[in-house]
Amino acid sequence: MDGQAIRVKKGLEGVVFDETAISEVIAERQMLLYRGYPVAELADRCSFEEVAYLLLHGDLPDREQLGAFCDRERRHRPIDEGTIALLRSSPPGHLPMDALRTAVSYLGMTGPLRGEEDAVGIVRKAELLLAAMPTIVAADSRLRKGEEPIPPRDDLPFSENFFHMCFGKIPSPELVRAFDASLTLYAEHGFNASSFTARVVASSLSDLCSAVTAAIGSLKGPLHGGANEAVMRMLVEIGSPERARDWVLAALADRRKIMGFGHRVYRSGDSRVPTMKRYRDRVAAAVGDHRWIAISDVVEETMRERTGIPANLDFPAGPTYALMGFDSALFTPIFAMARVAGWCAHVAEQLASNRIVRPLGAYVGPPEREVVPLEERGTGPLP
Numbered sequence: 001m002d003g004q005a006i007r008v009k010k011g012l013e014g015v016v017f018d019e020t021a022i023s024e025v026i027a028e029r030q031m032l033l034y035r036g037y038p039v040a041e042l043a044d045r046c047s048f049e050e051v052a053y054l055l056l057h058g059d060l061p062d063r064e065q066l067g068a069f070c071d072r073e074r075r076h077r078p079i080d081e082g083t084i085a086l087l088r089s090s091p092p093g094h095l096p097m098d099a100l101r102t103a104v105s106y107l108g109m110t111g112p113l114r115g116e117e118d119a120v121g122i123v124r125k126a127e128l129l130l131a132a133m134p135t136i137v138a139a140d141s142r143l144r145k146g147e148e149p150i151p152p153r154d155d156l157p158f159s160e161n162f163f164h165m166c167f168g169k170i171p172s173p174e175l176v177r178a179f180d181a182s183l184t185l186y187a188e189h190g191f192n193a194s195s196f197t198a199r200v201v202a203s204s205l206s207d208l209c210s211a212v213t214a215a216i217g218s219l220k221g222p223l224h225g226g227a228n229e230a231v232m233r234m235l236v237e238i239g240s241p242e243r244a245r246d247w248v249l250a251a252l253a254d255r256r257k258i259m260g261f262g263h264r265v266y267r268s269g270d271s272r273v274p275t276m277k278r279y280r281d282r283v284a285a286a287v288g289d290h291r292w293i294a295i296s297d298v299v300e301e302t303m304r305e306r307t308g309i310p311a312n313l314d315f316p317a318g319p320t321y322a323l324m325g326f327d328s329a330l331f332t333p334i335f336a337m338a339r340v341a342g343w344c345a346h347v348a349e350q351l352a353s354n355r356i357v358r359p360l361g362a363y364v365g366p367p368e369r370e371v372v373p374l375e376e377r378g379t380g381p382l383p
């Protein structure tokens, strides 16, 4: 490389990859804006449908626009027999994130989601994915338990309908509101690993379902979206507030990462945590179960004292979903159901001003060497 010193940016830390008008993370103010609007205000004042519209279409909808958007979303909730058959044939004990990834990939071979992309058509396709993903997640969650899928209803808002498809009933408005707000908080977050993945795939002019399939794969990892499930496994393993401090100290002594803590961009606190905690606490009060909060408080206090590393969104979100009755294996698929709005907005933005993503690597392997023919390499029989 012209003899110049190369500085490798592991994990692309601090690298500005492109411009974006979708969201702004202002870490020093613990602030997150979606297209200029503070996410805490969006979570409190808007439905997830309004927020998804904002991310995909660029501004908050008026009533007419929202009505038309919700009509389209409700119309596209049912999934086809092929997708259901695919879920039915998934191996027993499979992970819901694997089922979701496979089903979205399958959708890319079918009907209106098939084919090439342009920045405008992509938003219509995004609406189809937004509508279909909850149906896939709910159907798979029931099939995994040996239960029949419950078809979506077209007379219910997004969050109510998801509860209906998972449980056959809708919980109290308090729980539905908290769930809806959590979707808003999860919907978008700049150039995080999964959104970056979606943009990289889109940059080769691949199709939307390929980009979203890859993004789901990226989200699944415990350093990213998979952390909300890992948080719950940790809280269950700790079991009681009395055991929490020693558990954390032992994990830190083993140099293990504590799930739901730390962030590449926020160093002094995740903008979304205060809002998510507020909803978590309301849900705990509504269901009368404060066990996970009591353990969480000790974990957080011990982390603050020993490392100064603050919690991220996954820390309060995981136990909130558990209190709502969801299996922990569903937490990351729920994250994906929300983040698909952000992923698709990123794919559209990438395509609107595309250049293929192609960074460099600093080669550290063997220097140039001559190829020795196989007959001269060792003495064993030739295959």
Ligand SMILES: CC(=O)SCCNC(=O)CCNC(=O)[C@H](O)C(C)(C)COP(=O)(O)OP(=O)(O)OC[C@H]1O[C@@H](n2cnc3c(N)ncnc32)[C@H](O)[C@@H]1OP(=O)(O)O
Binding pocket: 011, 222, 223, 224, 225, 227, 256, 257, 258, 259, 260, 261, 262, 263, 264, 265, 307, 309, 312, 313, 314
């Ligand atoms: C919605 C989301 O996706 S938010 C992220 C969810 N992920 C998690 O909660 C998983 C746990 N957290 C982590 O693994 C990390 O903090 C990440 C992946 C989020 C960020 O990673 P990075 O920016 O690369 O930070 P990095 O891992 O270098 O951490 C810096 C230092 O803090 C420590 N640290 C960071 N997070 C944690 C943690 N959760 N527990 C213990 N120590 C931690 C690291 O060990 C490292 O210490 P060192 O300098 O002594 O080696």
Ligand SMILES: O=C([O-])CC(=O)C(=O)O
Binding pocket: 186, 188, 189, 190, 191, 192, 193, 224, 263, 264, 265, 312, 313
């Ligand atoms: O921004 C990140 O790196 C991870 C995160 O919080 C998110 O994707 O919501």
